[in-house]
Amino acid sequence: MSTISKATQLLYASDQLPDIDISSESMPIFTTTAFTWNSISEAIEGYAKTKTGDGYSYIRTNNPNRTALATAITQLEGGEASLICASGMGAITSTLLTFLQSGDHIIYSNCCYGETLDVMKQLFTKFGVETTAVNIENMDEVTAALRPNTKIIYTEVVANPLMKVADVPALAKLIHKNDGLLIIDNTFTTPFAIQPLSLGADIVIHSLTKFLNGHSDALAGSVTAKKELIDQINPVSMFCGTPADPYSTWLVFRSLRTAFLRVPRQMQHAAILAKTLARDPRVQAVYHPSIESFSGHETAKKLFANDASMCGMVSFVVSEDFAQRDEFSRRLQLVHYAPTLGGVRTTYQQPVYSSHAHLSDEERRKAGITPGLIRVSVGIEPIEDILADFKQALDAFDR
Numbered sequence: 001m002s003t004i005s006k007a008t009q010l011l012y013a014s015d016q017l018p019d020i021d022i023s024s025e026s027m028p029i030f031t032t033t034a035f036t037w038n039s040i041s042e043a044i045e046g047y048a049k050t051k052t053g054d055g056y057s058y059i060r061t062n063n064p065n066r067t068a069l070a071t072a073i074t075q076l077e078g079g080e081a082s083l084i085c086a087s088g089m090g091a092i093t094s095t096l097l098t099f100l101q102s103g104d105h106i107i108y109s110n111c112c113y114g115e116t117l118d119v120m121k122q123l124f125t126k127f128g129v130e131t132t133a134v135n136i137e138n139m140d141e142v143t144a145a146l147r148p149n150t151k152i153i154y155t156e157v158v159a160n161p162l163m164k165v166a167d168v169p170a171l172a173k174l175i176h177k178n179d180g181l182l183i184i185d186n187t188f189t190t191p192f193a194i195q196p197l198s199l200g201a202d203i204v205i206h207s208l209t210k211f212l213n214g215h216s217d218a219l220a221g222s223v224t225a226k227k228e229l230i231d232q233i234n235p236v237s238m239f240c241g242t243p244a245d246p247y248s249t250w251l252v253f254r255s256l257r258t259a260f261l262r263v264p265r266q267m268q269h270a271a272i273l274a275k276t277l278a279r280d281p282r283v284q285a286v287y288h289p290s291i292e293s294f295s296g297h298e299t300a301k302k303l304f305a306n307d308a309s310m311c312g313m314v315s316f317v318v319s320e321d322f323a324q325r326d327e328f329s330r331r332l333q334l335v336h337y338a339p340t341l342g343g344v345r346t347t348y349q350q351p352v353y354s355s356h357a358h359l360s361d362e363e364r365r366k367a368g369i370t371p372g373l374i375r376v377s378v379g380i381e382p383i384e385d386i387l388a389d390f391k392q393a394l395d396a397f398d399r
Contacts, residue, residue, distance in 0.1 A: 006076075007260040013072040018054040020064050027068055029250045033059045060238055065249040070222070072256055073212075076191040077204050079224035083237055084249055088187065088207025089115055090242035091221030093123070095203060096152070098236045099181060102128030105150045109136035109166065110367060111159040112185070113207075114355035120154075136166045137296055143174060150178050156185040157194055157303070158296075158311045161351045161375040162368050163287040165296025168303065172200025181229075187211070187342075189311045192263045194303055203229060208252045210342030211312060214262050218251035220244045262344060262380055266312035269386060270378040274314045276387055282397040284372065287315040312378045313341065319397055320372045325350075327396035334381065334389045341377035346386050348376045 022028070035056045037043040049055025056062050070082040085091040096119070100106060108120050110133035120131045132145045136155045153175045155166040172182045183203045184196040190211050196204050206212060208220040221244075223233055237243055274288035289300035290307035304310045318325065329337060338347035339354050349355075352371050356364055364370070378386065 009075055010072060010260060011257055013068075013075050017064050017067050017071075019049060019056060027065065027250060027253055029246055030064045031246050059246070060241065060243050063243070063246055063249070065246045065253065066244060069208075069220075069244075069249050069253045069256070072253065073206070073208075073222045074224055076256075077186070077197055077224040078191075078195045079197050079204065079226070081227040081230040082222050082224040083230055083233055084208075084244045085221040085223065085237060085242045086244045086248070087219050087242075088113075088185075088205065088209060088221035089119070090237070090240070090244075091205045091207075091223045092116060092185070093119060094237040094240055094242045095183060095205065095223050095233055096124065096154075097240065098233045099151060100124060100127075100129050103130075103149060104152075105130040105132065105147045106152045106154060107132050107134055107142060107145045107150060108153070109155040109159055109164065110134060111136065111162050111164045112154075112156055113160045113187075114351070114358065116154075116185070118358070135164070136171075137164050137299070139167060139170055139174075142171065146174065146178060148178075150175070151180045152183055153180065154183045154185075156187065157189040157196060158289060158300075158313070160188060160313075160355065161287075161315050161373065163188075163289060163294070163296065163311070163313065163315055165289050165299045165303070167299050168194075168196050168199040168201055172202075176200070188313050190259075190263050192260065193267060193305075193309050193311060197224070199303070202226075209340065211263050211266070212259055212342075213252045213255045214259060214342055214344055215251070215255050216338075216340060216343040216345075218248040218255070220248050220252050263312065264309065265380050266378050267310060268308040269380075269383045270312045270314050270376075271307045271310065272383050273376065273378055273386060273390070274316075277314070277316050277390070280391075280394060282394045283316050283318060285317040288313075314376045314378060316374055316376070317370065317372045318374060318394075320370060322371070324397050325372070325374075328393050331393035331396055332389055333392075334385060335376070335393075338377075341375075343377065344380045346377065346379035346381060346389075348374055350374055 050057040066084040074082045181202040184201040187207045203225040206222045271290045277283045278286040289310045335346045
């Protein structure tokens with residue numbers, strides 16, 4: 001066959017692994033902590049293969065399940081190589097530790113996952129790294145923040161939780177003039193919506209725990225880039241103990257093979273939900289790139305194929321009255337509160353109580369995060385059921 005779709009490629013990715021003979025229909029779990037050899041000469045050869053990624057020795061160094069998943073993620077993102085980490089935060093910290101040192105400067109989006117913000121403000125400042133938070137949608141502000149020692153611009157494509165949209169090509173052009181790196185978190189959007197490497201990004205990070213796994217049962221992260229960059233990150237990941245365990249890796253790999261069915265449906269549903277909520281008088285604001293009045297809509301039109309392939313997340317604002325919000329939550333029959341996202345079932349959470357709870361009310365409001373902000377991770381249920389559940393629950397705000 002001369003051409004094979006990406007969906008089919010994903011189903012057959014990693015059928016063959018280096019130094020491993022696999023003929024089973026599903027990928028086995030390699031739970032062993034080590035691979036053995038029959039002689040010292042075999043051991044020497046085995047260690048050499050491990051260093052080039054063509055063999056296996058010790059579980060933290062290399063593992064067939066991580067190799068299989070890395071191959072699939074690399075194919076999805078259109079990169080050269082990937083690392084599989086124990087979590088999204090493991091992927092983030094290992095990558096930043098590789099390329100930042102005392103005296104360097106990093107620009108990052110002020111609208112990111114809460115613990116990413118903590119890493120910037122609490123961890124790297126301890127090491128003498130200068131940090132600047134910016135409104136990533138404002139290129140003038142990003143440009144003004146650039147310094148001679150700026151090594152990295154870090155952002156999510158569509159940011160958590162206000163859905164701010166990053167102009168990936170423009171950011172890449174800006175940081176490359178400074179001989180720096182653009183690091184993109186693609187967790188919210190996934191490679192089914194956008195491949196940041198093709199738009200100039202240098203490194204793409206995922207919390208695989210979320211949409212790409214999709215079943216709310218595994219913790220893992222990934223880093224994808226050119227091989228020369230991955231080769232630099234790999235030893236830091238091993239030193240820090242961030243490589244993922246075989247079982248979690250196997251779970252994500254299993255789930256990934258249905259992602260091309262799940263994720264597009266979730267993105268399509270999110271766009272429908274966003275437009276429906278935007279028409280509801282009880283909803284004060286809706287954050288989703290497909291909404292024409294949304295601040296990042298014009299940038300989103302340049303980045304994504306259409307409204308239905310942007311992301312599976314929606315945020316909206318309702319009354320700050322706690323009793324009404326609590327009644328709203330009690331009325332929901334299908335949609336439920338969960339401190340995560342990307343699963344097959346629709347969930348919601350409030351950032352003021354979770355990802356951004358560590359910030360003061362003043363800090364949150366300055367960032368646009370109010371007690372009335374609700375973040376929704378849209379699932380694969382029939383969209384009619386999702387809409388009906390939200391409609392009847394919003395009656396709580398009619399009192």
